[in-house]
Amino acid sequence: MTRIVALWLPLFATDRLTRPGKALADWRDQPLATFGRDGGALRVVAANAPARGAGVVPGLPAADATALCPGLKGVAAEPEAEVAALAALAEWCQRWSPWTAPAVTGLEGDHGVWIEVAGSAHLFGGERALLDDMAARLGGLGFTLRAGLADTPGAAWALARFGAERTGLLPEGAARQLLGAFPVAALRLPPAMVETLRRLGLRRIADLLGLPRAPLAARFGPLVAQRLDQLLGRRPEPLSPRPPAEKPLARLAFAEPIGRDADVAAATLALLADLAGQMERRGLGARRLTLKVFRVDGTVLGQSVGTSRPVRDPAHLARLFAEGRAGLDAGFGIEAMTLAADSADPLVGEQGDIETRPRGTTLPLLLDRLTRRLGEGAVFRPRPLASHWPERRSGRAPPLAPAPAAGWPPAGRPPRLSPPRPVVVSESDGVPSGRAEGPERLAAEWWRGKRGHRDYWRIEDESGRRFWLFRDETGDWFRHGEFP
Amino acid sequence: MASPAPLPLAALRARLRALERPHASAVPALPLFAEIDAALPGGGLALGCLHQLIGADAAATGLAALIAGRLAARLERPALWLPAAKDLYPPGLAEWGLPPRRLLIAETAGQADRLWAMEEALRCPDLACVVGELAGLDLIAGRRLQLAAEAGGVTGLALHPQRSTAANAGTTRWRVAARPGGLWRLTLERCRGGMPGDWEVRP
Numbered sequence: 287m288t289r290i291v292a293l294w295l296p297l298f299a300t301d302r303l304t305r306p307g308k309a310l311a312d313w314r315d316q317p318l319a320t321f322g323r324d325g326g327a328l329r330v331v332a333a334n335a336p337a338r339g340a341g342v343v344p345g346l347p348a349a350d351a352t353a354l355c356p357g358l359k360g361v362a363a364e365p366e367a368e369v370a371a372l373a374a375l376a377e378w379c380q381r382w383s384p385w386t387a388p389a390v391t392g393l394e395g396d397h398g399v400w401i402e403v404a405g406s407a408h409l410f411g412g413e414r415a416l417l418d419d420m421a422a423r424l425g426g427l428g429f430t431l432r433a434g435l436a437d438t439p440g441a442a443w444a445l446a447r448f449g450a451e452r453t454g455l456l457p458e459g460a461a462r463q464l465l466g467a468f469p470v471a472a473l474r475l476p477p478a479m480v481e482t483l484r485r486l487g488l489r490r491i492a493d494l495l496g497l498p499r500a501p502l503a504a505r506f507g508p509l510v511a512q513r514l515d516q517l518l519g520r521r522p523e524p525l526s527p528r529p530p531a532e533k534p535l536a537r538l539a540f541a542e543p544i545g546r547d548a549d550v551a552a553a554t555l556a557l558l559a560d561l562a563g564q565m566e567r568r569g570l571g572a573r574r575l576t577l578k579v580f581r582v583d584g585t586v587l588g589q590s591v592g593t594s595r596p597v598r599d600p601a602h603l604a605r606l607f608a609e610g611r612a613g614l615d616a617g618f619g620i621e622a623m624t625l626a627a628d629s630a631d632p633l634v635g636e637q638g639d640i641e642t643r644p645r646g647t648t649l650p651l652l653l654d655r656l657t658r659r660l661g662e663g664a665v666f667r668p669r670p671l672a673s674h675w676p677e678r679r680s681g682r683a684p685p686l687a688p689a690p691a692a693g694w695p696p697a698g699r700p701p702r703l704s705p706p707r708p709v710v711v712s713e714s715d716g717v718p719s720g721r722a723e724g725p726e727r728l729a730a731e732w733w734r735g736k737r738g739h740r741d742y743w744r745i746e747d748e749s750g751r752r753f754w755l756f757r758d759e760t761g762d763w764f765r766h767g768e769f770p
Numbered sequence: 771m772a773s774p775a776p777l778p779l780a781a782l783r784a785r786l787r788a789l790e791r792p793h794a795s796a797v798p799a800l801p802l803f804a805e806i807d808a809a810l811p812g813g814g815l816a817l818g819c820l821h822q823l824i825g826a827d828a829a830a831t832g833l834a835a836l837i838a839g840r841l842a843a844r845l846e847r848p849a850l851w852l853p854a855a856k857d858l859y860p861p862g863l864a865e866w867g868l869p870p871r872r873l874l875i876a877e878t879a880g881q882a883d884r885l886w887a888m889e890e891a892l893r894c895p896d897l898a899c900v901v902g903e904l905a906g907l908d909l910i911a912g913r914r915l916q917l918a919a920e921a922g923g924v925t926g927l928a929l930h931p932q933r934s935t936a937a938n939a940g941t942t943r944w945r946v947a948a949r950p951g952g953l954w955r956l957t958l959e960r961c962r963g964g965m966p967g968d969w970e971v972r973p
Contacts, residue, residue, distance in 0.1 A: 649848075649896035656876055656887055664877045667848075668860035668870040680860045689871030694861040701831045701866055703859035750950040751828070767859065770832020770866070770948065770973065 287458065289404040289413065289435060290525070292389065292442035293379070293420065297430045298397035299332030302371050303361065305428030310361070314428075317355050321348050322363035331363040335430070372397055382406060382416065385527045389443075398446070400439060400525050417453040437461055439525065440517035444472035444491075461518055466492030473513040479506060491517070534570065534627045536560040543582050543619025547611065550579075550620065554607050557625040558600035571596025571633025577607060579614060580622040587614055591658065594686055595650040596633035602651050609658045653685050670694050675731055676703065676766065698726075698744065700754050700767035709755065709765040711745075716757060721746040725757075744769065800840060800925075803971045806956065811963040816941050817841070820892075820916045820926040822907070824934060825946035829954055832866055833946050834927050836973060838899040839867025841925055847898040850874045850891050852884050854903040872898075885911055892918035892926050901927045905934060912939020 295301065304314040317337035319330045328348040340355035352358055369388075376388040376399045383406040389398035403416060410416040417433055424431050434445025436456035445454040448468050456464060465472070468491050471480045483506075488494055491514075494502070499511050515521035536557045544550065554577065565571060573596055579587045591606045656665050669683040670690055679694065711718050716725075724743035730736035740756040747753070752769040777785075799814035801807050807814050815821065815837065823830045838849040849872060851858065856877060860870055876891075878884040881904060888902040892915060907915075907928060916939060919926040930936045943960040949970060958967045 648894045652890060652894040652896070655890055660876060660878055660883060660887065665874060667874055668863075670861075670870060676859075676861075685874050693864045693869040693871070696865050697861070699859060699862040699865060700828065701835055701859055701862035702828065702857045703862070704857050746950065746952075748950070750948045750953070751826070752948065752952070767862070768828035770828045770830075770835075770954070 291401040293399040294446040300334035320363040534564040539622040545616035570630040572627040574629040596631040706764035820940040822940040829946040835866035841898040842872035845898040849899040852902040893922040907936040
């Protein structure tokens with residue numbers, strides 16, 4: 287059994303701006319109205335309570351409004367911001383139930399929230415306590431509201447707007463008796479239809495309930511009967527709660543199974559173009575994409591691609607997929623393919639210069655291609671490590687990481703370091719003969735439990751080659767590198 | 771109708787150069803060593819094309835690091851190095867002019883991957899220089915690298931070991947060896963638009 291709360295926020299557009307803590311909070315008790323262009327004329331879109339008291343109502347031309355109320359403050363109406371704010375409020379209402387949705391009735395300036403509370407009312411001490419809690423909290427936030435709780439969304443909507451109390455509660459199964467006295471406007475019908483019904487003498491819902499359906503439908507269309515059924519619960523009206531942000535997904539199904547590599551490549555490119563359009567509308571760029579291939583024999587193969595920066599460009603992503611396509615066996619044929627962006631980050635489109643090629647965008651793409659073919663971690667930037675021991679002075683950092691501020695202090699090291707190789711050196715008492723420079727003693731890192739030391743020498747032989755040798759604590763000589 | 775006045779030789783040379791290499795960067799060639807620059811066309815090492823360095827390990831590495839470091843500093847872009855083995859030592863490279871903030875290293879499994887990576891990197895104008903350690907280079911692969919370097923405007927350095935049989939694919943071909951006293955012996959074996967020569971320089 288569903289129990290739905292309908293919240294009605296009649297002054298949402300202005301309450302949003304004049305709530306405590308918002309920019310226009312001082313205007314809460316002063317006349318304030320939002321203006322918007324309707325056709326060519328500037329008209330009032332919404333007005334707060336003091337403005338309505340002075341006679342400013344939605345639909346009034348702006349000049350008339352300022353004439354009626356000289357101290358009126360006007361701000362521009364922002365429909366998208368209102369929609370976003372209502373969605374955010376619906377999400378905030380999830381404190382009472384996970385099943386909330388902003389109310390989109392299609393009627394002008396009608397802001398509300400649906401909340402399904404059948405499973406959560408007992409947690410707040412019952413339905414009456416729940417309604418009081420909602421009124422108290424939303425009122426504390428600065429919203430003017432009315433609420434209704436009933437079996438169906440239609441009944442709750444009617445109760446919120448036309449009920450006697452500010453927070454009305456309809457017991458289960460009581461919709462027919464108690465709502466019969468409500469006016470026809472409580473059925474969520476267009477104003478023109480409501481006016482026509484009134485002129486025909488059908489002013490209350492009870493009047494409509496007794497009428498035969500066929501003439502009603504012939505005169506007014508199916509909407510009246512639909513709304514009546516929804517009110518009484520005969521026709522289901524499911525709520526769609528706010529869906530979590532879906533991953534961008536593109537699908538392609540083939541009339542006949544494909545198998546040739548060129549066809550798979552073309553299909554991948556088409557999927558990427560579709561996905562790029564979806565991501566551009568949401569301002570996203572892909573970081574990780576998964577291509578799934580559905581074969582005729584019922585098996586599914588997958589291929590994943592990752593990028594270092596958010597990317598939308600189909601051509602670049604197609605090249606990344608091309609690298610690994612050799613391993614994708616079409617079998618007896620591929621009947622469908624899907625492409626999903628598992629991970630996406632915000633990406634704002636950039637306007638490129640007409641003449642010159644955009645700089646700074648090709649290095650990340652090159653790194654993507656190199657990483658794809660050579661493997662993760664194959665491309666890196668050297669990073670100085672805090673150690674004096676030669677083998678442990680250099681680490682790896684991701685290639686696009688910010689460059690290290692300082693390098694290594696100059697210490698006379700060769701550009702290539704091979705593992706130490708034993709070598710024979712003609713020496714006397716630890717000092718090599720011939721042209722030699724040193725010694726430089728490096729003690730092992732005792733704090734890591736290593737022992738011993740190395741005496742490093744730079745030695746030049748007859749042909750002019752210069753080596754970096756060391757003699758360890760046991761007296762053995764090793765060659766560690768060569769200098770240019 | 772009067773015939774147009776003949777253009778001076780320098781202007782003709784400039785027009786030819788612009789026609790041959792439309793994507794070449796606007797900066798002039800990179801000066802290397804005073805004695806050598808006089809023999810090179812353009813007064814220094816030509817940018818935006820492929821050069822081959824043959825030599826024993828250390829001396830060729832040092833020269834490559836020197837060239838890459840100067841290019842990276844002048845163009846303020848990183849250099850990419852493709853080593854054949856995991857034996858590059860960045861602290862030593864830093865002393866020869868390649869600090870870590872201007873160096874990227876890409877490790878590859880084999881010569882085929884290294885050739886592919888070098889060609890891809892040469893087409894990326896965000897790099898100053900690409901150094902690839904290639905055991906050998908046949909004519910076709912060398913031509914591809916040269917075209918990629920000209921397309922991207924990136925200078926390519928192909929490092930070959932001492933006894934390699936690499937074909938003549940680059941704009942210049944050098945042989946490097948170490949000499950006593952801390953000197954280098956540089957032999958210019960082949961140079962497009964210049965004469966071969968032999969020098970001893972102090973790096």
